[in-house]
Amino acid sequence: MQIVLNSKFFNHLSVEQLGETAKQFGYDGLDICIRPNHPIHAGNVMTELPAAHRLWQQQGLTCPLATAAVDFNQPDQTAEQFYTACAEAEIPRLKIGFWQFRPGDDYWQVADQARRSLDGFAALSRQYQVQTCYQIHSGACLGSNVSGLMQLLEGFSPKEIGAYPDLGHLALDGEDWQMGLSMMGDYLSVVGIKDAFYILSSDKHQPDDKKPPYRPCFVKLGEGIVNWEQSLKALDQVGFTGPLTVHTEYQFDEAIIRQVGYAEVSPPNLARWATEDARYLRQILSRL
Secondary structure: OOOEEEOOOOOOHHHHHHHHHHHHOHHHHEEEEEOOOOOOOOOHHHHHHHHHHHHHHHHEEEEEEEEEOOOOOOOHHHHHHHHHHHHOOOOOEEEEOEEEEOOOOOHHHHHHHHHHHHHHHHHHHHHOOOEEEEEEEOOOEEEHHHHOOOOOHHOOOOOOOEEEEEEHHHHHHOOOOOHHHHHHHHHHHOOEEOEEEEEEEOOHHOOOOOOEEEEEEEEEHHHOOOOHHHHHHHHOOOOOEEEEEEOOOOOOHHHOOOOOOOOOOOOOOHHHHHHHHHHHHHHHOOOO
């Protein structure tokens, strides 16, 4: 399994600096975010993504995944440019955005619209040989756990549409991990690496009578409720060889944990904890 660094919190770095940083932190490569205010974005993806991947290869790094913006959920002309660029760069996966449920929505209508959009993404995947990946995200997102995700992906080819479980979000809204792996089967493509736990609200932010006293919080690996030994061993036992993408989300609490698209908020101790996360994963993988 490769350990790669998601670049969401490193948008201030150049392409070359991103590679240098990933190497310095101990990662095998990058999960590159193609988003506004990042070095690679919709306006330059056709030229910059292939050039960036060549540079990272020269630096001895891999890039097994590109990550689009959270609202990137329609297979339109802009989407086709992303697939074209990934194919040119030989990046095998593209993570699309989310479909969200909002109060008053009819869930089944939202899910049906999402599956119609997935039909279009599947066609782009067939044409460009770049797998579309959909990530689990807790909260009011379609596919907030493995059951919901597989409901979305049912009937699509796993070569075209891949499952992207996220262990931190699953710790909050998910199922038993062994059961989740069994549900995904051949759809499993990439695994998101986050940790979370429930923290007692501080006096300063004491919830009122309508709120529970505990709220979820993202933390560095090994300090939350994810059983990493068990989870990585289970991945190894099913023969998973895909990337583990580390999202470096630390000390995010209920105010933002279930939101989508808050990535411009920089977490504390980013360099030190990102380095420790990579080391922590390697120690466990070495014992498998």
